[in-house]
Amino acid sequence: MRHTISVLVDNKPGVLARVAGLFSGRGFNIESLSVNETLDPSMSQMTIITRGDDRILEQINKQLNKLIDVIKVIDFQSGECRFIGRELALIKVNVGDHRRAEILSIIDIFRGKVVDVSRNHYTVEVTGDEEKIGAIIDLFKPIGIKEIVRTGTATLPRENKPE
Amino acid sequence: MKLNGAQILLECLLREKVKVIFGYPGGSVLDVYNALYDSKIKHILVRHEQGAVHAADGYARVSGDVGVCLVTSGPGATNTVTGLATAYMDSIPVVVLTGQVPTRLIGNDAFQEADIVGITRPCTKHNYLVRNAKELPGVIKEAFYIARSGRPGPVLVDLPKDILGKTMDFQFSDKVNIKGYKPTYKGNRRQITRALEEILQAKKPVIYAGGGVILANASNELSKLAKALKIPVTMTLMGLGCFPGAHPLSLGMLGMHGTYSANMAVTNCDLLIGIGARFDDRVTGDLNAFAASAKIIHVDIDPTSISKNIKVDIPIVGNARDILKEFLEDIGSKKVKMSARKQWLDEIDSWKSKHSLAYKMDKTIKPQFVIEKIYEITKGKSIIATEVGQNQMWSAQYFTFDKPRKFLTSGGLGTMGYGFPAAIGAQVADPKATVIDIAGDGSIQMNIQELATAVQYNLPVKIAILNNYSLGMVRQWQQLFYKKRYSHSTFEKHPDFVKLAEAYGAAGLRATKPDEVGPVIRKALSIPKPVIIEFIVEQEECVYPMVPAGAPISKMLLL
Ligand SMILES: Cc1ncc(C[n+]2csc(CCOP(=O)(O)OP(=O)(O)O)c2C)c(N)n1
Numbered sequence: 101m102r103h104t105i106s107v108l109v110d111n112k113p114g115v116l117a118r119v120a121g122l123f124s125g126r127g128f129n130i131e132s133l134s135v136n137e138t139l140d141p142s143m144s145q146m147t148i149i150t151r152g153d154d155r156i157l158e159q160i161n162k163q164l165n166k167l168i169d170v171i172k173v174i175d176f177q178s179g180e181c182r183f184i185g186r187e188l189a190l191i192k193v194n195v196g197d198h199r200r201a202e203i204l205s206i207i208d209i210f211r212g213k214v215v216d217v218s219r220n221h222y223t224v225e226v227t228g229d230e231e232k233i234g235a236i237i238d239l240f241k242p243i244g245i246k247e248i249v250r251t252g253t254a255t256l257p258r259e260n261k262p263e
Numbered sequence: 264m265k266l267n268g269a270q271i272l273l274e275c276l277l278r279e280k281v282k283v284i285f286g287y288p289g290g291s292v293l294d295v296y297n298a299l300y301d302s303k304i305k306h307i308l309v310r311h312e313q314g315a316v317h318a319a320d321g322y323a324r325v326s327g328d329v330g331v332c333l334v335t336s337g338p339g340a341t342n343t344v345t346g347l348a349t350a351y352m353d354s355i356p357v358v359v360l361t362g363q364v365p366t367r368l369i370g371n372d373a374f375q376e377a378d379i380v381g382i383t384r385p386c387t388k389h390n391y392l393v394r395n396a397k398e399l400p401g402v403i404k405e406a407f408y409i410a411r412s413g414r415p416g417p418v419l420v421d422l423p424k425d426i427l428g429k430t431m432d433f434q435f436s437d438k439v440n441i442k443g444y445k446p447t448y449k450g451n452r453r454q455i456t457r458a459l460e461e462i463l464q465a466k467k468p469v470i471y472a473g474g475g476v477i478l479a480n481a482s483n484e485l486s487k488l489a490k491a492l493k494i495p496v497t498m499t500l501m502g503l504g505c506f507p508g509a510h511p512l513s514l515g516m517l518g519m520h521g522t523y524s525a526n527m528a529v530t531n532c533d534l535l536i537g538i539g540a541r542f543d544d545r546v547t548g549d550l551n552a553f554a555a556s557a558k559i560i561h562v563d564i565d566p567t568s569i570s571k572n573i574k575v576d577i578p579i580v581g582n583a584r585d586i587l588k589e590f591l592e593d594i595g596s597k598k599v600k601m602s603a604r605k606q607w608l609d610e611i612d613s614w615k616s617k618h619s620l621a622y623k624m625d626k627t628i629k630p631q632f633v634i635e636k637i638y639e640i641t642k643g644k645s646i647i648a649t650e651v652g653q654n655q656m657w658s659a660q661y662f663t664f665d666k667p668r669k670f671l672t673s674g675g676l677g678t679m680g681y682g683f684p685a686a687i688g689a690q691v692a693d694p695k696a697t698v699i700d701i702a703g704d705g706s707i708q709m710n711i712q713e714l715a716t717a718v719q720y721n722l723p724v725k726i727a728i729l730n731n732y733s734l735g736m737v738r739q740w741q742q743l744f745y746k747k748r749y750s751h752s753t754f755e756k757h758p759d760f761v762k763l764a765e766a767y768g769a770a771g772l773r774a775t776k777p778d779e780v781g782p783v784i785r786k787a788l789s790i791p792k793p794v795i796i797e798f799i800v801e802q803e804e805c806v807y808p809m810v811p812a813g814a815p816i817s818k819m820l821l822l
Contacts, residue, residue, distance in 0.1 A: 110443065114392075118384060125385050155570070162567040168389045168409060171443040 101177065102131070103157055104185055106255050107146040107164055108172040111137055115169045119146065122167065128152060128160050134187075134252035143171065147185070147255045176255065185255040189233045190215070191224045194244035203243060210236045221246060229253075268396055268427040269294035272360070273302050275403040278435065281331050283307060283322065283691055285315040289335020290375060291362030294427040307691060307720060310712040312339050314684035316346020316417075317710070320355045321688030324671050325646060325696075327480065329356045329410050330688065336362040337375030340421070341382065345678060347417045348386040352675025353501060354478055356415035358406050365425040366394065380421050388416030396426045401436045408439045413446030414565040415478055446564065450581035455589050458536075458560045458577045462590075463597075465534035465558075467607045468494045471517065471546075474501030474674065475539015475563060476583050477667040482506065484587035485538065491594060493604040495611055497525040499540050500655075501674040504664035514611070515620075518546040519810045520656045523619035523819060526810070528611055529554050530817040537561040539583045542572040543675070552815030562586050619808050620660050621822055627801040628777050630654070630729040633784075634661040637699060637727065640784050645697040646671065648686035650706030651679045652736035654729050656806045658701045680709025683726060687713055690722040697725070697788065704730040704757060714767040717793040725787050726795045728760055731802045739805045743820070764795035773797045 109115045116135060123130050132149040150160060157175065164173045176183045193203055203222060207214060212226035226236055230253060237248065266274065272295060276284075283305040288296045299306055309315040312334045319330030334343055340361040350357045364373040380392045389409050391402050399422075406418040462468060476485050482505045489496050489512055496506040497514040506513055517525035529535060535554040539562065540546070547553040550572060561568075561575040562583055569578040579586055601608075622631045634657050637645070647662055648671040649655040655672055664670050671689060673681040686700040700707075707728055717724050729735075737752040761771030770790050774783040780798065787794040808819035 113394075114380065114384075117381065121384050159567065159571060166565070166567050168441060168444045 101153070101157065102149065102151050103175055103177040104183065104253065104255055105148045105150060105160065105164070106174045106176065106183075106257075107148060107170055108138070109144050109146060110169040110171065111142055111144040112169060115144070118167055118169060119148075119164070122163055123150070126159070126163065128156065132252040134254050136254070147253050149253060174257065176257070182258040183255050184258055185229050185253040186227055187230060187233060187251050187253045188225065188227045189237070189248065189250045191226065191237065191240060191248050192246040193222050193224060193240050194246055195220060195222055199243055203240075206236065206239050212236065265430050265432060267294060267298075267430045268399055268422070269298040271399055271433050272403065272422070272427070273298050273304060275400050275435065276304060276331065279329070279403070279407045281329070284331045284333050285309055285318040285322070285688065286333035287312050287315055287335070287339060289339045289362060291336040291364060291424040292333060292422070292427070294424070295333060295360075295362075306333075307687075307716065309684070309716050311710065312342035313346050313680065314687075314710050314713045314716065316343045316357065316359060317349065317678075317681050317684035318688035318691070318713075319357045319359075320346065320350045321648060321671050321685030322692045323355050323357055323688075324685070325668050325689040326692040327668065329358055329407055332357065332359045334359070334361055335375070336364055336379075337377045340379040341377050343419075344383060344386065347383055347419065349673050349676045349678045349681055350417040351386045351388065353474060353673065354415050355417065356410040357417040358410050359417060359419045361419060361421050362427070363392065363421045363423040366423045367425070369423065379419065383419050386417075387419050390419040390421070392421040393423065393426055396429050396431050397433070399426065400433055404436045405439055405441060409441075409444065413444070414475075447580050448564075448582040448585050450562070450579040450586040450589060454577055454579045455586065455593070458579060459590060459593050461534055461558055461560060461577065462492065462494075462536065467532045467610075468492075468534040468536060469514075469528050469532040470494050470496040471499070471529065471535055471537045471540055472496055472502045472505050473499040473538065473540025476502055476505040477539075479539060479564070479583040480667075481539070481584035481587050482667045484584055484591060488587055488590055488594070491591075491597075492599045493601060493608065494536070495528055495608070497521070497529060499543070499546055499674070500659055500672060502540060503659055503670050504667045507665045508663035509665060516659050518816060519548065519812070520660065520806050520808065521810075521816065522660075523617045523808055523821065524611055524614035526808070526816040526819060527614045530815070531610070532557045535559045537563070538587070539563060541568040544572070547572060548810050548814055548816040552817065617821075619819070619821055622804070624777065625801060626776075628774060628780060628798050630731070630798070630800045630804055631657050631661050632777060633727060633729060633780055633798050633800065634658055634701065636780050636784055637701070638662045640781065640788065641697055641699070645669075645699050646686070646689050646693065648672070648682040648689060648698065648700045650682040650700070650702045651677045652703045652706060652734065653731075653739065653804070653806050654701050654703040654706070654735070656736075657729075660806075679703075679706040683707060683710050683724070684713050686724045686726075687717055687722055690717075690724050691720075699725045699727055702726055702728045703735055704728055704732060704754065705734045711763070714764065714769055714793060714795075718768040722793065723791050724793050726793070728795060728797045729800050730757070730760070730797050731800050731804070732757065733802060735804075736806070738803075742803065742805065743809070744811070760795050760797040764793075769793040769795060771795045771797070773799070775799045
């Protein structure tokens with residue numbers, strides 16, 4: 101199972117190395133990782149996407165909690181906690197003369213933006229959940245993608261809906 | 264008052280009630296050594312930094328206090344890695360203070376610079392690089408707190424030279440508040456009640472006790488519980504001594520070299536009560552066959568140990584002592600009648616009657632016989648350290664430990680060279696005790712240099728070398744599983760261990776025949792100095808019972 105885990109850590113040198121070392125040392129895998137300072141600059145928020153069976157996920161959660169610099173771990177797939185996850189991708193698409201319109205309409209559908217233009221390329225900025233990013237990439241592939249970079253998912257738990 | 268960083272460090276150590284440091288000086292810690300010159304804290308100058316960490320570890324195991332080590336940067340620091348990994352695997356509270364190059368040089372490949380915080384991240388419970396002089400008192404406070412609380416473990420503090428030399432105003436910190444570290448001590452009430460219901464209902468319960476019982480000082484509570492409810496107890500290598508080994512309810516050690524009765528009892532029980540043990544592969548063998556028809560209760564302070572290898576039915580996270588106390592209160596005056604347990608205890612007796620710990624006497628000295636003799640002559644009262652290999656397993660099998668903190672062995676990492684420096688640390692912690700390192704002829708040569716330390720500080724540690732002219736445990740595996748192809752496991756040349764002892768200023772004795780064993784042990788114990796006793800033992804002796812790696816623990820090779 102694929103899990104999204106949010107980890108609140110002390111904002112100190114070496115903390116990322118501790119978390120990354122835990123994953124590599126114990127043979128857990130990281131599919132995506134993003135780290136940023138929180139509102140309180142003494143803490144950082146990591147979002148880790150990982151994969152494993154129940155036993156491995158249980159170990160990942162417990163081992164993360166065991167690190168002294170880790171303050172809180174939320175595994176969004178365990179329990180009822182609903183969350184919003186978004187990432188940003190920059191995609192450099194090849195543009196032949198006759199495909200500009202097609203590309204622009206795809207960008208429009210996905211509410212993306214062209215942030216850089218050259219004779220042969222558009223650089224497209226798009227945000228969304230992983231699925232949406234995956235979908236736009238799939239549409240661009242047959243047209244031709246030169247380069248791509250993704251930030252990894254950032255997550256926040258959802259607030260309860262008003263009754 | 265203004266002090267420099269080194270003086271502040273020593274003040275902090277005094278506040279942590281540190282009495283002794285095991286260390287080795289060098290450029291980046293000269294300020295600390297300068298401050299030590301007038302300090303109340305005793306310093307033991309070892310001969311290798313690995314020895315310093317093992318000695319601090321041995322000191323901690325015997326005293327229950329945090330062991331402290333001080334070394335220089337670079338090679339001094341990297342020499343501590345094996346000691347740290349050893350202490351980490353066995354959850355021993357040690358604080359290692361390493362010098363570091365001055366802050367402004369960090370990252371420049373400066374002389375004797377090593378990224379020791381990076382190197383030791385996976386083999387310490389936590390580690391620190393002090394980046395700012397003001398942090399120093401707080402970091403030291405936290406380091407000791409982390410080392411001794413929760414599941415104990417080693418903590419390393421890296422101290423740049425400029426910080427140690429800097430004179431400054433400072434404030435001691437008395438409180439520790441680490442947001443991400445709040446160990447759980449009290450067990451969950453509902454889980455305790457559920458567990459007790461299972462315990463009272465079980466027909467064939469077994470307690471499986473590990474080093475956590477010793478670390479939590481919970482031996483008394485464990486013994487009371489086992490005796491009140493007539494539950495047989497088996498111990499891991501790390502748990503030996505947490506329940507009196509000579510008591511009829513004791514099954515001895517379980518696992519790869521466990522007793523027949525312990526392994527059969529665990530295989531056939533209907534309830535396994537794990538306390539402060541971690542279902543290590545050397546204990547469980549084939550996981551699918553381990554206590555296969557039993558419910559499992561697991562008491563441990565470290566949540567990551569629970570359901571890591573084996574799915575547990577009733578987990579209880581917390582301190583073994585606190586939880587056992589709650590069990591005892593709940594039980595109150597309830598006692599289980601002997602008759603209710605008779606069938607189970609009879610079954611266990613039938614397994615015990617196999618006498619799986621046995622060996623045949625011969626014209627050569629049997630290593631097991633040496634250990635039995637040491638036990639007999641010291642009346643079981645000595646502190647025993649071991650090296651790793653056959654010597655370690657025979658010590659665990661043939662020396663009956665009645666009390667905790669009397670058996671020092673590298674269980675998790677299996678570090679050859681651990682025993683002798685650990686014995687030195689034990690002797691420092693308990694100067695009146697008889698401390699004996701039971702060694703192999705291979706292992707002892709890994710930290711033999713510490714004989715100079717023992718002689719210098721008049722630490723009368725005894726070293727019993729079971730000399731089989733081989734790396735016995737390696738040879739045993741080659742003998743049993745590699746068609747006796749003894750590839751690089753036998754020694755063609757050894758030093759003369761008796762002369763070696765004498766060269767160091769210790770005493771040396773040798774026994775080559777069984778009837779010399781007793782007299783030589785008595786003689787060694789009467790010499791108020793470190794003594795090497797070399798026993799020339801049977802070369803091809805194997806440790807039995809043995810469960811081949813990965814097999815069910817009920818499938819033992821017996822003699
Ligand atoms: C530092 C280290 N290196 C290698 C090993 C692998 N090893 C385990 S037991 C053993 C043999 C130990 O030989 P010896 O000390 O003579 O003890 P014996 O088994 O003969 O009692 C070896 C090499 C180890 N445990 N530790």
